[in-house]
Amino acid sequence: MAKPRVSFHDFTSCEGCQLQVLNCEDELLGIVGAVDIVNFREAIDEKSDEYDIAFIEGAFTRESDRKRLEHIRKCAKIVVALGACACTGGLNVLKNFRGIDESMKKVYGEAASWYETSPALPIEAAIKVDVKINGCPIPKQEFLEVVKSVLAGRTPQIPDYPVCVECKLRENVCLFQKGEYCMGVVAKAGCNAWCPSYGGRCYACRGLITDFNKNAAKDVLAEYGLTLEQVMAEFRMFNGVFPVAEPPADGALKS
């Protein structure tokens, strides 16, 4: 069997998730032994339109990008959204709440009219996505899990439970017990509780678990001193595309 041809593409992002792929230093030789990488701007010069698996980093923030995304979808058998920007729009979605005009002015000043932009969205808004590797940046182990699963022809095992699970298994002291707060209770695990293990709090960069308890989140964060506005800001940071991040009409969060 021929080695699968793998292609990397980037849209609106910092390209840090592709860097995470290159950070798989111990496994890189194994990866290039198992697949042929045909496009990877950060690592190689070659280019090709013939590939089986496309990893797409970045958010969909320009209507003119739709064509390029559709072209990738047509070339690839499997499309993998790589990182928070591609999966949920990531931090880029923050601009949607500011207003596009204000954001344009802030970034480009008087030259704002030279550039094209639209509200930031996950790439799923333009094309069908088969697998999502969440995170800002992606965890290396999850990238490897997806590559191995694709090679073996099976569904990758990606968690849909809160970061608390991994945090407890590492026996971290809970941030709430230190009087701080954390989004780990509603955030998708898979990062092995990266931030809480190194003294930070969880920002839910990997998205929200299915059926997360929004009202409990609002109540508990309020108990720890956050205003509704601050709770919304926590959800908007990485999860602005979800209804929960929309302004509540009556103080109740949307599901």
Place this chain on the structure above:
Amino acid sequence: MLPQILPKSKFDEFVGSLSADNRVVAPMAKGPAFAFQEVQTPEDQAAIRMDYDLSILPPKKFLMPQRETLLSFGGRGPENVQPQVQAKPTVILGVQPMDLHAIATLDAAMAKDPADPYYQAKRAVTKIVGLNVAQYANDYQFMADMDTLDAPASGWDLFLTDLGDRWFVEVGSEAGQAMITKCAGFSPAKSDDHAAKVAFDKAKAAACSKRLPYDARYLPELLANSYDSLLWNAVARRCFSCGSCTNVCPTCYCFDVQDKLGLDAASGERVRSWDSCQLRVFAEVAGGENFREHADSRLRHRVFRKGKFILERTGKPGCVGCGRCSTHCVAGISILETFQQIADEAAAEI
């Protein structure tokens, strides 16, 4: 063997004698909390906190690690499978009475239908030095109700009670006796030592009052009566289904098994890790059916496991009253409070 006395000045020597041919793990501070950690250096030994109140994870983690490789495989077919049973001779130092009871529950659960070779291999080479407690660690504990304030009759090797300048050391097994004879610091307890130990336990019983409004023997039946109660939904409204309650529980033993492949897509490892009935995906089966799709049914299931099912299955308590689940619940859900509330639920139905 009759109880022994170990002067506190000889404690380091005692730990040193254990370290000679065992991995020693002991409670140490972790931020504002405590955790069982391996004693590897003299600094670690100095950091042992025999005055700890409650560890984040129970000592269960040494008998059934959070993540454990069960076997490795080099390809298809049984001839390519290599079992991986890991068992290091270990002394767990400072196991509190309720955690000794919890280990007895795990021992029973892992001994049958079928016996779990991974647990048993570790248990066989694990020696346990228990540690008496003088009082509750917090308001969530209710060991007096669950009858776990004192050490169980067996399942431990030594049991230490703090008598101020000395340890009162009870001997629970031949391995415990061997630990005593290996260290020169021990001498037989005298009458005033015995009296001090009796006074310690009396003070403990006085300090740790019962907190359930009923005798715990009625717990399984009270739970059965409350199965259709609105209580579960009311409590679950605050529940994140984050699984912290089960992950810190000393008697929870559910696990998940996954095959982790290598890049050759043929070799790899079979790994088991702690699972939690509180996670939405726990009861999901092929085809997408989920037997406990909503948080209330999952929460009720956990409380039933703790107060009824494990007891019925193993004959040992499913809840030892340690209060860890409630201590670590971000939403402040307390199993003690739930157990208290079901008494009135049942009364309301009559």
